[in-house]
Amino acid sequence: MGQRIPPGDRRELGLLNWGISRLGARSIRAPHMHLFEVLGRHKLLFLSFLPYSGVLLNWGKLPKRDKELVILRVGHLRGSEYELQQHRRLARSRGVDEALQDKIFAGPTAEGLTDRQRALLTAVDEFVLNRDLSDDTFTTLSTHLSREQVIEFCALAGHYDAIAGILATLRVPMDFAD
Structure with missing residues (x-):
């Protein structure tokens, strides 16, 4: 089955979300981080998603x-x-x-x-x-x-x-x- 919402590029994501997506891809050593490139199309939602996800994944109380x-x-x-x-x-x-x-x-x-x-x-x-x-x-x-x-x-x-x-x-x- 094909993509329903394709990953966005620099123009579609905006400079900030595109930059975050690129950094995310680099952090996982992949050419793209498609989740970020899709979610990044909704600029405000993506920017609120990142800190919450970051706390759950990298900080918090659980090892x-x-x-x-x-x-x-x-x-x-x-x-x-x-x-x-x-x-x-x-x-x-x-x-x-x-x-x-x-x-x-x-x-x-x-x-x-x-x-x-x-x-x-x-x-x-x-x-x-x-x-x-x-x-x-x-x-x-x-x-x-x-x-x-x-x-x-x-x-x-x-x-x-x-x-x-x-x-x-x-x-x-x-x-x-x-």
Whole structure:
């Protein structure tokens, strides 16, 4: 299926959004960052999207390794090849090797997961598939995360679920050939 809204160029994005898109592409070592080139067409929305996304991805209270576990599981559950392509690479740089990624994709019952990883994966599954956490899952997750981290977990899982929907609906092209 073809792109519904093609990535914009310098003229369509404006100088600022085009520049941000170029920096994003450089940061991932790709010729383009198509998500930014599509979202950048809505200038104000894109500029508000960036700081929120940046906090969720790079700062906040959750360790980056946990963030990548959550994002990879969301991408897997939603069949988001774009998210998986981006975050399989990023996850490796954040201590989530191929073996752990395979366990993430297998789910919370996979052998060799820590209790924390199992709690996070169970919570992602329930959050994405049910739009809620059972009381048991919430209690278990809360033994591993602070209140601020639980809030951030919900924001992170919801954000990447929304991005998966945007990527699929607008049919944003992949950034890498693989």
